[in-house]
Amino acid sequence: MEILTISKAAIQAGVGVETIRFYERKGLIRQPLKPQNSGYRNYPSDTVKTIRFIRQAQELGFSLREIEELLALKADPATDCADVRERAIEKLEEVERKISQLYKMGSALKSVIASCPSRGGLDGCSIMEALESSSSESER
Amino acid sequence: MEILTISKAAIQAGVGVETIRFYERKGLIRQPLKPQNSGYRNYPSDTVKTIRFIRQAQELGFSLREIEELLALKADPATDCADVRERAIEKLEEVERKISQLYKMGSALKSVIASCPSRGGLDGCSIMEALESSSSESER
DNA sequence: CTTGATTCAGTACTATGGTACGGGGTTTAT
DNA sequence: ATAAACCCCGTACCATAGTACTGAATCAAG
Known part of the structure; x- marks a missing residue:
């Protein structure tokens, strides 16, 4: 197994040296x-x-915290594939919901554009209405 | 039209009082x-x-700055329609980019989920493999 | 052996989007 | 009319995901 300095590792992984140290501090x-x-x-x-795994997972929309969990699963020999799959499914659902x-927002914008030929009267400007009807909301 | 104190407004909107003042400072x-x-x-x-619109738009990945622009589309019917139309088109393009x-994230997640045997150890976990082996370089 | 590049730890700084706090003034209910 | 509850502004602080900088130590090449 090859041994690398931090800068060589950074180049091979396609990140900066500081990013590697940052991941280390974060426990990733x-x-x-x-x-x-x-x-x-x-x-x-x-x-x-x-x-690379971290960057890849980020591309899929996972946060560093979530990636840390994925890595922990990965390190645990008792982990069942279904656990990982479950997280991927949750993420997919999140993506699909968005x-x-x-799409709704896009059609609202399209209708705004269509109903605004070139003269006044933005009465048809209903971006908010489109969103309001579609949102019963998340708590905080 | 009902008049609300800041805390009542906050409760109705599902945010904190401080958040409202924060949005005000930001000009939203x-x-x-x-x-x-x-x-x-x-x-x-x-x-x-x-x-509520702001929260909704945030969920969709718009930054507060972008949301400010979206809100500007809805405001002021005296603004020249063509101008508004232009910004609406830009926002639509933004929505489509998002x-x-x-969509790409979703397909990646789907393909990874589909090839997962969904049980057994991680040796055969195609999700982990996919995250590891992928050498697609996104440059920075 | 000296010079220049690399690395170290620690801290500061960026941007985004809030959240909390402190020391007041104002409202409201009893 | 007084206490509890609410609100004001300003500032400091939090998380997220890094990036930048410092001064000292170490390594690699000529």
């Missing part, structure tokens, strides 16, 4: 071996994979 | 009338609708 990647006479990190190439709302 | 909602002998805000119920982004 563990601090690698540091040789006794140096404080320098020596990364196994596994770490590069982990970082898409459908954006 | 306008400061309401304040009776002469009091510094207290008196909100029309319209404001509640605006706040949809396609989320």
Whole structure:
């Protein structure tokens, strides 16, 4: 297994050096071996994979906190595939809910555009109405 | 039209009092009338609708800055229609960009879920594999 | 062996979107 | 009329996801 300095690891993973240290501080990647006479990190190439995993999961809409959980599942030999699948399904549902709302918003905007040929009267401007009717709301 | 104190408005809109003042500072909602002998805000119920709109739009991935622009579309019917129309078109494009982004996320999640055996250890978990092996470089 | 590049830890700073607090003034209910 | 509850403004603080900077230590090349 190849050993990498932080900057080599950063290049291979496609992130900045600071980002790696940031992930380490956040507990997303563990601090690698540091040789006794140096404080320098020596990364196994596994770490590069982990970082890529993080970026990939971010692309799918997972937050770093959620990714941390995914990584914990990954590290636990008792984890069943269904656990991971469950999280992916939840995320998919989240994504799909957003898409459908954006569709509504898109049609509201289209109707605004259509009903506004070139002269006054924005009475048909109903972006809010379109959204109001579709939202019974989340708590905080 | 009902008149509300800030806390009543906050409750109706499902946000905190501080959030309303924050939106006001940000220019998302306008400061309401304040009776002469009091510094207290008196909100029309319209404001509640605006706040709900803001929350809704945020859920869809709009930033407060973008939402401010969306709100500007709805406001002021005296504005030239063509101008409003232009901004509406821009927002529509933004919405469509968001949809396609989320769509990509959704398909990625779906394909990963579909190929998951949904039981067993992670050795055979295609979701984890997908997250790891993907060397699609998004550059930064 | 010296120079320049890299790395270290720690902290500060960015932007976004709030949330909390402190020390007042105002309203309202009893 | 007095206490509880509410509201004011300003400022400080929180999380998220990094990015930048500092001064000292270490490493790699000539």
